Amino acid sequence: MxxxxxxxxxxxxxxxxxxxxxxxxxxxxxxxxxxxxxxxxxxxxxxxxxxxxxxxxxxxxxxxxxxxxxxxxxxxxxxxxxxxxxxxxxxxxxxxxxxxxxxxxxxxxxxxxxxxxxxxxxxxxxxxxxxxxxxxxxxxxxxxxxxxxxxxxxxxxxxxxxxxxxxxxxxxxxxxxxxxxxxxxxxxxxxxxxxxxxxxxxxxxxxxxxxxxxASVSEYEVFEGLRQTVAKASGRVFVTCFASNVSRLVSIAQVAKDTGRYLAVMGRAFENMISIAKALGYWPNNLKLYSAAEVAYLPEREVLFLVTGSQGESRAALGRLSRGSHQGVDMDADDTVIFSAMRIPGNEIEISRLIANLTAKGVKVLENKTLNCAVHAxxxxxxxxxxxxxxxxxxxxxxxxxxxxxxxxxxxxxxxxxxxxxxxxxxxxxxxxxxxxxxxxxxxxxxxxxxxxxx
Ligand SMILES: [Zn+2]
Ligand SMILES: [Zn+2]
The missing domain is CATH 3.60.15.10 (Ribonuclease Z/Hydroxyacylglutathione hydrolase-like)
Known part of the structure; x- marks a missing residue:
């Protein structure tokens, strides 16, 4: 044939x-x-x-x-x-x-x-x-x-x-x-x-x-890197990563729990993936999730946001946050953003623009290259x-x-x-x-x- x-x-x-x-x-x-x-x-x-x-x-x-x-x-x-x-x-x-x-x-x-x-x-x-x-x-x-x-x-x-x-x-x-x-x-x-x-x-x-x-870095090492990094932050912490990495999402939720923060999820991609992980028994029952509205009035150091937009997508949660208010959340100079993701080739310009917008607000931006520990693998x-x-x-x-x-x-x-x-x-x-x-x-x-x- x-x-x-x-x-x-x-x-x-x-x-x-x-x-x-x-x-x-x-x-x-x-x-x-x-x-x-x-x-x-x-x-x-x-x-x-x-x-x-x-x-x-x-x-x-x-x-x-x-x-x-x-x-x-x-x-x-x-x-x-x-x-x-x-x-x-x-x-x-x-x-x-x-x-x-x-x-x-x-x-x-x-x-x-x-x-x-x-x-x-x-x-x-x-x-x-x-x-x-x-x-x-x-x-x-x-x-x-x-x-x-x-x-x-x-x-x-x-x-x-x-x-x-x-x-x-x-x-x-x-x-x-x-x-x-x-x-x-x-x-x-x-x-x-x-x-x-x-x-x-x-x-x-x-x-x-x-x-x-x-050799590549283990997901558990990333969990420890995230825990160390979040533990040092004084204000709100925003972590962005790829939604498909369910191990990373669990690590971030565990870091929130270990550092005394409530985890609020922003972005449909995360909601979808966490819902799949729950349905298939991958999500630990003791890791609770909240909406942005539920954590809105909590002290800043008690909140960790999981946000979409690690590749600089302007319509994703982090892009909106960088430009102004999103779901009632205004970023300020005491906030930290952690990029728990690589920069996909082709997205560099959008990511640089996003980081510039965040930095202009006084937000501290952290990623693997600016830290002594791994926050992405x-x-x-x-x-x-x-x-x-x-x-x-x-x-x-x-x-x-x-x-x-x-x-x-x-x-x-x-x-x-x-x-x-x-x-x-x-x-x-x-x-x-x-x-x-x-x-x-x-x-x-x-x-x-x-x-x-x-x-
Ligand atoms: Zn592939
Ligand atoms: Zn793959």
Missing amino acids: FDRPVVHEGVYFLPLGGTGEIGMNLNVYLHQNKMVMVDCGSMFQDPDGVLKPRPNEFIVPDTAFVEEHRGALEAIVLTHAHEDHIGAILALWHRFPVRLYATTFTAEVLRRKIMRTAEPKFQDILSQIVIVETNVPYQIGPFVISWVPVTHSTLESNALLIETKSHTVLHTGDWKLDAKPVLGPPISTPAALGLHAHSIDSVICDSTNALKPG SGHPCQDELQALYQYVKPRIMIPTHGALAHLEKHAELASQWGIKRCLQGLNGDLFQLYPIGKHVPNFTKAERVLLGSP
Whole structure:
């Protein structure tokens, strides 16, 4: 069915998003004339600045190849609930309407997104979601796929073990090693993944932090950093972070409790995620939440606000607060804002503007680079973690994904130094033959980014 050079018994990896760019991930595996899609993500900014999305638009991968061969697509399998992995599903699913496999948390995030649209056509997606258990093999066409829990910056993140009769792939998804992730099982070494490492032939791996030496910081260290920082503050404290990091939200709520502050939540994204965490039993019952109105008349040093807007979004809570009153809260010179988040490339101007507005009010702005302790941690592996994975698995082939060209190049160079024989490096739209022999076919299909109205 597929054009040459695809052979029936071969095993192939075809990235259509995320390999050569930061921001959205969509991958296809091919075997015996069948396909399975791994993740279906979106992004809000073109890293090359070619596409210029307006506020109601976003960017998705080019799925022309999948649409052309939609009869061969068996399923979409999802690694975790971040937008760069699930963000394009509503916009694209009707072009290739197949089953979606996800763990409970990812499925619930997707379900609530669908419910929020209130559009009947998206309801079809709901009936196609299959909730998977981890470490259980699922036969999906010619592939046997298991979800292997990893630590990352949202709940229920998984690597995928993709087995065929001739070849086994570990598709890492987004991961890090975290001995104390606050929520979910700790993964302090690759051995904790419980893989039959010797049976893995290829590793397709996250390159986000391949340029960074050392290891990522644990979520528990961030909890301690936040506690120290909040304990020193005299007035009100506002903490901003990504809503999808439920461990971080629990840490912030625990910090509020430990430092004698009432936690007020501002922003729908947090309310939605905390509601999911409560529904699925992740939210500790003793951590209480309040509205801005409920804490309005409390002494300043008894309040901690959790606010949206870490990326400088002007309509988010922190943006509004920086410009004046929001929900009856006026910031003043005794207040502290803690950025418990990274600056996503492309948002620097908006974030700098936000910080300038806050500083002009006399508000103290704190982030990792201005502190001696960590108030944010990346969810991706740095070089020591990557090395530990390759030393444990020792695959014959590795392919770096989830990164811009510089990340992929460094990742492949390091893997080669660590003894991996075939490091195949390419870009979206290139075809990688994993079996019978490792081979890279550039420009197999087109993979330009596509601008769409967001659903
Ligand atoms: Zn992620
Ligand atoms: Zn990601």
